[in-house]
Amino acid sequence: MNGQLESFIGLSILLTGFDAVRLRGSGMAEPYLKAIGAVLPPDVVGDLLSAYEQLPPGSERERERVLESEILGDPRLGPVARNLIVLWYCGSWTQLPPAWRAAFGESPLDTNRVISGAAYQAGLQWEAAGGHPPGANPQGYGAWASGPQRSRE
Amino acid sequence: MLFPVDSALRTDARAVSADDTYDAVVVGSGISGAIIANELSRAGKRVLILEAGTGVDRTLAGYESYLSTFYGAASKDNQSPYPDNPNASMPRSPELRKLQPAETDSSSYMVQSGPYVTDTVFTRVFGGTTMHWEAKTPRMLPEDFNPRSRFGQGVDWPLSYDDLEADYQAAEREIGVSADVEDQTYLDQKFPEGYVFPMKGLPLSYLDKMVGKGIDDTKIELYGEQYPIKVRPYPQGRNGIPNPDYDGGKGYKPVGAVNTHEVEEGGRCQGNTNCVPLCPVQAKYHSGKTLAKALLNVQNPEKGTSPGKIDVLVQAVASKVVVDSDSGRVSALEVKVYKDPKSSEHETITVKGKIFVLASNAIETPRLMLASGLRSSSGLMGRNLMDHAYLLSWALMPEVCGTMRGTSCTGGIIDLRAGSFRSRQAAFSVDIHNDGWGWATGAPFTDLTELVDGHNRFGADLRRGLIDRVSRQLLLAFMIEVMPSESNRVTVDPQYTDQLGNMRPVVSFTVPEYSMRGAAYAREFAKTVFARLGAEDHTRYDPSDYGYVTYEGQGYAIRGGNHLAGTHIMGKDKSSSVVNTDQRSWDHENLYLVGGGSMPSIGTSNVTLTLAALCYRSARAMLKQLH
Numbered sequence: 001m002n003g004q005l006e007s008f009i010g011l012s013i014l015l016t017g018f019d020a021v022r023l024r025g026s027g028m029a030e031p032y033l034k035a036i037g038a039v040l041p042p043d044v045v046g047d048l049l050s051a052y053e054q055l056p057p058g059s060e061r062e063r064e065r066v067l068e069s070e071i072l073g074d075p076r077l078g079p080v081a082r083n084l085i086v087l088w089y090c091g092s093w094t095q096l097p098p099a100w101r102a103a104f105g106e107s108p109l110d111t112n113r114v115i116s117g118a119a120y121q122a123g124l125q126w127e128a129a130g131g132h133p134p135g136a137n138p139q140g141y142g143a144w145a146s147g148p149q150r151s152r153e
Numbered sequence: 154m155l156f157p158v159d160s161a162l163r164t165d166a167r168a169v170s171a172d173d174t175y176d177a178v179v180v181g182s183g184i185s186g187a188i189i190a191n192e193l194s195r196a197g198k199r200v201l202i203l204e205a206g207t208g209v210d211r212t213l214a215g216y217e218s219y220l221s222t223f224y225g226a227a228s229k230d231n232q233s234p235y236p237d238n239p240n241a242s243m244p245r246s247p248e249l250r251k252l253q254p255a256e257t258d259s260s261s262y263m264v265q266s267g268p269y270v271t272d273t274v275f276t277r278v279f280g281g282t283t284m285h286w287e288a289k290t291p292r293m294l295p296e297d298f299n300p301r302s303r304f305g306q307g308v309d310w311p312l313s314y315d316d317l318e319a320d321y322q323a324a325e326r327e328i329g330v331s332a333d334v335e336d337q338t339y340l341d342q343k344f345p346e347g348y349v350f351p352m353k354g355l356p357l358s359y360l361d362k363m364v365g366k367g368i369d370d371t372k373i374e375l376y377g378e379q380y381p382i383k384v385r386p387y388p389q390g391r392n393g394i395p396n397p398d399y400d401g402g403k404g405y406k407p408v409g410a411v412n413t414h415e416v417e418e419g420g421r422c423q424g425n426t427n428c429v430p431l432c433p434v435q436a437k438y439h440s441g442k443t444l445a446k447a448l449l450n451v452q453n454p455e456k457g458t459s460p461g462k463i464d465v466l467v468q469a470v471a472s473k474v475v476v477d478s479d480s481g482r483v484s485a486l487e488v489k490v491y492k493d494p495k496s497s498e499h500e501t502i503t504v505k506g507k508i509f510v511l512a513s514n515a516i517e518t519p520r521l522m523l524a525s526g527l528r529s530s531s532g533l534m535g536r537n538l539m540d541h542a543y544l545l546s547w548a549l550m551p552e553v554c555g556t557m558r559g560t561s562c563t564g565g566i567i568d569l570r571a572g573s574f575r576s577r578q579a580a581f582s583v584d585i586h587n588d589g590w591g592w593a594t595g596a597p598f599t600d601l602t603e604l605v606d607g608h609n610r611f612g613a614d615l616r617r618g619l620i621d622r623v624s625r626q627l628l629l630a631f632m633i634e635v636m637p638s639e640s641n642r643v644t645v646d647p648q649y650t651d652q653l654g655n656m657r658p659v660v661s662f663t664v665p666e667y668s669m670r671g672a673a674y675a676r677e678f679a680k681t682v683f684a685r686l687g688a689e690d691h692t693r694y695d696p697s698d699y700g701y702v703t704y705e706g707q708g709y710a711i712r713g714g715n716h717l718a719g720t721h722i723m724g725k726d727k728s729s730s731v732v733n734t735d736q737r738s739w740d741h742e743n744l745y746l747v748g749g750g751s752m753p754s755i756g757t758s759n760v761t762l763t764l765a766a767l768c769y770r771s772a773r774a775m776l777k778q779l780h
Contacts, residue, residue, distance in 0.1 A: 017612040064612060072609065085605050085615065090598055092227070117224030125597050128616045129623035131557025134588060135223060135427035141393070144424050144559030144587060145356035148624060 004049055008033045011052040014060075014067055015081060016088045018124055023088070026122040032087055035115055039093060040080065041105035048077050076104055089128070091119030156211045156412050156445045164466045166490040170502035175201045176461065176779055178486060178506035180471045180521070182208075183281020184761060185748045185768045186512035187440035188327060190463055191447035192772035198461040198779060201504060202444075203488060205241035205513075206278035208467030210441065213412040219284075220433050231285050231430040231715070235278050238494040239652040241470055246272040251699045257659075263516065264649050264659040270699040271662055273540045273713030275514040279467060282514060282715065283439040283761070285430040287561055288390035290330050290762040291582075292321050294571050295341050297756030300636065304576040306667060307636035307754045311725045311734050318345070320766035325388075328438045328765065329407055331355050331422075332388030339385070340571040351405040352393040354386050355422065358587045359555040360627065361386075361564035367686035368566070373678065375574045382568045384585065390438040390761070391422045391560065410435035411445040426588050428561040466490070472655050474511075474525040475503070476741060483509045483744045489653045497652045508743045508775055512768075515539075515717035515750035516643055520658040522721070522746070523645045529721070529731045530740050535644055537637035537722050539755055541714030542579075542664050544631040544672045545593040546679030548688035553624045557597070559587035562630075569678070570757040579634045579671030582757045583678075589626035590691075592712075597623045627688055631675035634757050635668045637719050664711055669704040672711065716760045718749035735774035736767060743778070747771055 009020055009029050016023070023029055037045050051071050055063045072078045079100045086094055092114050095101075101110065114120050121136040130148035132139060176198035179186045190200045209215030219234035226233040232245045242262035249270055252258055257266040265271070276282045295314040300307040322345075331352035334344050357365070365384035372379045392407040399405040409419030419435035428437055435442075444465070451460050466488075473487035486509060491499040511518045519535035528534045566583040574580075590596035597619065604610040604618045641663060645656040664672075676692075683690045694701060694710040702711050724730025727739035736751045738744040747768055749760045 015611050017614070017616040067611075068609075072611065081611075082605050085611055086602060089601050092598075094602070113227055114225050117221050120224045125601050125619060125623075126557055128619040129557055129597060130553070130555055130620060131624070132426070134229070134557075135220065135425050135431065135433050138423040138425040139558055140423055141421050142356050142424070144358040144555070144563065145362075146555075147359050148553060148555030148558070 004045070005029060005033060007049040007052050011049065012084065012088060014052075014064065015085045016124060018088075028088070028091070028119055028122045031115065031119070032084075035093065036080070036084065036087075039107050039109040041107065044076070044080060044104070048080055051077055076100075087115070089123055089125040091115055091121070091123045156441070156448065164464045166466060166469065166500065166502050169201060169464060169466050169504055172201075173505050175199050175504070175506035177201070177508045177510055177775065178203065178504050179510040179512055180486070181281060181512040181514070181517075182279050182440060182444060182465070183512060183514065183748075184283050184440040184443070184765050186281070186510065187443035187447070188765055188768040189510055189512065189747065189772050189775070191443050192769065193775060194447050194451060194461045194463050195458065196461070196776050197459055198776070200461060200463045201506065202463065202465045203469040203471055203486070203504070204279050204465065204467045205470040206238065206467065207494060208279040208465070210279050210284070211412060213410075216412055216435070219431055223431055229430070232274055232276060234431045235276060235284070236494075238277070240468070240491045240494055240497070240499070241277040242651055242657075243277045244274045246274065249699045251697060251701065259649050262651065262657055264646070264657055266659055266661045269662045269664050269702060269711070271540065271660060271713040272700060273715050273717060275516060275715065275717060277517070280439045280441045286715070286761060287428045287759070288328075288437045289562065289759045290325070290328060290332075290388045290390045291567075291758045292342065293756045293758045293763050295343065296571055297754065297758065300575065300754055300756075306575065308722075308724070310753050311723060314343070317763070317766050317770070318343075320769040321762065322348070323769045324762050324765035326351055327443060328390040328762065329392060329405070330388050330390055331393030332386070336386050337388060339567070349396050349398045350388065351399050352395050352407065355389050355391070355393050355560060355563055357384065357386050357564045358559040358585075360587055361585050363550060363554045364585055364627065364682075364686060365564075368682055371685060373681060375569075375572070375674070376577065378573065380568050380572060382566050384564045385567055386564050387562065389560065391428070391432070392420055392436045393422060408442045408446070411442050422560060424559050426557065426559055426561060468492070470653055470655060471511075471521055472501070472524070472653070474509070474522060474527060474744070476525075476527065481741055483741050489655070491653065499653055507779060508745065510745045510747055510775070512747045514748055515720045516658045516660070518746055518748060518750050519643050519720040520645055520656065523643070524656040527740070529738075531728055531731055533639070533722055533731050535720050536639045536642045537719040538641045538643055538660065538662060538717070539635045539637055539719035539752075541716045541755065541757075542633045542635050542668045542672060543712035543714050544633060544675045544709055545628060545712065546631070546676060546683075546690070546692045547590045547593050547626065547628045548683045548686070548690045548692070549622070550625045550627050551687045553620060554627070556587065556589045556624050556626045561588055562586055566682075567757070577670065578674055579636075579668045580757050581631045581633045581671055581675055584630040584632065586628040586630055589623060590628050592630065593628060596626060627686070629679050629682065631672070631679070632714060632757060632759075633668050633671045633675060634755065636665060636754060637722065638663075638665055643720055664702055666704075669702065669709075672709050673704055673707065676707075676709065716749070716755060718752040718755045718760050721746040721750040722753050723751040724753065734770070736771045737774060745771055745775065
């Protein structure tokens with residue numbers, strides 16, 4: 001699990017654009033790895049992480065290019081990787097496309113659902129956009145009156 | 154402040170039924186019921202409150218269970234924190250679908266018999282719809298009280314703005330309104346000399362200010378008249394910075410969360426951007442605050458007062474109003490008391506009191522009356538159903554505006570709330586939504602999946618894409634006035650009942666042409682605003698949308714406003730109205746029907762502040778009657 005977790009975080013960094021500190025600090029890496037292990041047919045997680053481990057060392061841009069062709073462009077791993085992005089960004093699992101389920105296997109856990117209340121609150125999408133998840137992690141009274149961080153950069 | 158611990162214990166139904174000393178029996182624990190119970194108790198009267206919901210939120214654990222349910226809900230709709238309760242069901246927007254001509258949809262609690270399908274909701278839990286209300290608290294404008302004589306539209310109120318002014322102040326105190334008088338003095342809106350709101354106005358959002366930069370002090374023309382427009386802040390029923398000048402310099406102490414000591418919460422809004430469906434810290438007013446105060450005052454009366462005891466019976470669904478056929482007076486209420494929301498098992502009790510107050514909401518109150526066979530001698534029970542019609546328009550601003558931060562809405566454009574054009578088309582106020590396109594498109598989730606699945610974005614590129622796409626979102630929500638029309642109505646039908654055997658409400662509604670003309674103009678107005686801002690218009694209305702309405706060849710998706718009103722309309726005489734200016738039934742002298750249902754028109758004001766003000770007036774009449 002530990003080795004898997006390291007690779008899972010490494011892959012997640014590339015997919016989400018958030019760094020290891022932010023992803024680990026969310027407390028969601030382990031629950032997400034467990035959740036995808038439960039929802040996906042055997043071997044898919046292992047194959048996804050192996051594909052990540054086989055990315056060539058080199059510049060980030062190069063690694064991204066190979067990630068695009070070997071993982072995101074792969075009919076079996078691509079939809080799973082895209083679901084993983086959505087999982088990190090919203091805390092929700094989205095049902096895999098019908099063609100994927102027909103080709104690679106169905107699971108009763110493969111439904112649209114929020115993984116947990118904590119997962120919703122840890123969603124990265126609002127932070128990416130300079131906000132916060134509605135109902136959690138507020139910025140404080142009147143913070144809304146100031147320009148967003150991005151516009152001050 | 155804290156709910157007295159014993160108030161969370163269930164009051165015994167049999168003891169309540171055997172008790173014949175209640176001065177008033179109040180149905181509903183929303184803002185109307187809470188204000189009336191508090192006012193009567195303060196004057197020493199004994200009050201029984203019946204609440205159909207479970208009442209779990211009187212404890213902190215209960216309130217937090219709503220929040221957990223919300224966090225874990227796949228759909229974050231405005232009822233998402235409140236679990237299904239088949240004994241006290243409520244409408245939920247994800248359950249709706251478009252109707253075919255002449256079709257009736259009875260698949261969800263509120264039966265829709267069309268032609269328009271409304272996604273309006275009310276909440277049947279302890280605290281009523283104040284649990285999920287957004288808490289905007291504008292007063293009605295003076296001209297909103299006589300639309301018939303001024304514009305030839307709707308009906309005039311039997312009351313004027315001046316008749317309600319002092320009660321507006323009482324309601325603003327109770328709710329704890331944050332606003333600045335100088336911002337709210339517009340379009341003949343009057344405040345007494347020296348008046349200040351309990352708390353200072355919440356600051357406008359950065360997004361509001363960016364919109365203001367583009368449109369402030371520009372003008373629009375309508376039927377040959379010029380109207381200057383600008384972005385202004387709304388008054389809000391949530392805690393801000395107390396105004397030291399309030400109450401002649403005595404100041405104001407905000408009421409925060411009412412079910413926690415250790416974590417002092419809710420003294421001031423934190424910007425959770427989640428007013429609807431639930432403020433996580435209770436900085437937003439909910440009627441539990443009024444009830445906590447009332448119950449505490451009974452335990453520890455203020456010097457010189459001897460308040461009357463208040464009993465709260467939860468899981469108690471009023472199912473019949475029993476009328477004495479000789480006197481016309483209400484003699485009792487039949488109430489179904491259930492033990493478990495999942496089970497239909499219940500006992501039916503009768504409760505007695507000197508006066509009865511139906512304070513459920515403008516759907517449930519007429520539903521109960523009609524289910525009891527009480528149509529009002531005017532024949533108007535359930536008729537003249539009103540709700541604001543909402544039209545959404547959305548665009549991308551030319552630069553990042555920090556959307557997704559703040560309270561749900563801090564500012565808007567309210568210059569077209571009044572004007573001579575109201576003889577031809579509906580007025581509106583425009584909300585600038587701080588929470589992006591969510592209401593219209595499901596953003597930011599839909600933006601994310603489009604970027605990931607459609608545009609193959611990931612990593613830093615995806616982050617940049619989201620900032621660009623989400624932080625520039627501007628959603629304008631036009632709140633369009635709807636005038637009373639007798640054919641827009643709530644009825645009951647014995648073939649549609651709930652788990653307890655109570656008849657469910659059946660709603661028939663057509664968005665009036667007057668409002669649709671306002672909606673069509675609203676769309677043009679939005680285009681003008683977007684053009685002045687250099688914003689990209691992304692608005693589109695889907696013909697398969699359940700709220701899709703065609704007007705003069707164009708289609709619009711009309712949303713409900715949860716501002717229910719008009720179903721037991723107030724008036725000057727018994728033939729043209731259901732209640733008098735004290736919200737007392739013309740037919741039954743010891744029965745009051747209170748809340749939005751009494752309002753003969755709603756202008757462009759969110760209804761809660763006005764209906765709260767009316768309840769102060771009614772409470773005085775009740776006390777006079779009881780003496």
